Amino acid sequence: MSEEKMDLVNIDRDGAVGTIVLARSAKLNALTPQMIGEIGSAIEELEASPNIRVAVLTGQGRAFCVGADVNIWGSLTPEDVRRSWILNGHRVFQRIETSRLPVVAAIHGMAFGGGLELALAADIRVIDAEAKVALPETSIGTVPGWGGTQRLSRLVGLPRAKLMALTGRRIDAATALAWGLATDVSEPGAAFAKAMEVAHEIAGMAPISTQIAKSILNGGLGIGSDATFELLAGMAAAGTDDAREGVQALRERRPPHFNGR
Known part of the structure; x- marks a missing residue:
């Protein structure tokens, strides 16, 4: 397995599978504008690699991603929010959703807000049995901004998406599976290993x-x-x-x- 490092995102390669690793574990992989840009660069690099057939999204440390870094987000002007956050985030997440590569997300710990939206842009989601997912934006006076409401509605249905978006309720792995938000639940600590199994299974196809x-x-x-x-x-x-x-x-x-x- 080979590894390439940016500042906040790493790329690992294991045969025909490339992994995009969020590498800001001290902040639970909270997203910054730079980090979003590096995720975009990473998916573009994997797409351009002729030997890569599948991409996996994961995060270092205790969480997949707890969403946007509100300390940075809170200091931005409305125009900065529009340009650096909303538009750029939509561009990158849509690039993942429409990538030529099948994309598998390995969710562990927490996938909140923008972190859940990132996972929703993937094609397949494997969730750790002890993980939680949520859209908590209304609890801090904002709303999901990276396509999460639309993608979530398609997956779980409008009433359940409204429940999550309006209450910010944390959903456990069993519920995520039952609702169709996740495709597989792994044993505790094994979401990435399970996601890699799925990725290599896909990579073995034409x-x-x-x-x-x-x-x-x-x-x-x-x-x-x-x-x-x-x-x-x-x-x-x-x-x-x-x-x-x-x-x-x-x-x-x-x-x-x-x-x-």
Whole structure:
């Protein structure tokens, strides 16, 4: 296994699986604008790696991620909040959601606020039996800002999403599994190991097929549907005789002779 370090996020590689590790354990991996940017850089780096087929999200220390660092967030102007927090967070989390790579989140300890929203951007969530998840923003006078309300509603249904967002209630692992928020519950302390098992299982499948399957499933819910339609249409067109003839004719500077196949 190889490791690459940024300031607040690390990348580990284990065969065809790349792991994005939140590395601010002293602050329970509370998110800062720099950290969000590094998460974006990490997913882009893994996407650009031809040997990586699956990504895993995890956090060092006692928690997956307790959300935004309110000490930093509280000192920002409204325009800073809009630009550095809301827009950039949406960009990065959407990049994870629509990444060509299947993404598995390993949740342990706490995944609160923006931490839960980060996990919701993944395709699959494995949760430790002793972990808790919550959207506590209303308890500090704000609201979820990184797509959590919409992604959570799709997973658990509108009434349960409202319950979590309006009360800030902490949900345990068994409830998260029963509601469909998590796909697997691990033994205590084993969420990352279980997530890696799932990731390597996916990595053993045909990579183009898994990527297309993710795009189709997302596209059916309107997630990245424009890109999905164009991806599938482009791949279908590229495999035709006409496409090969068109390229060849361009190279030879002659009119193409299409045969409809």
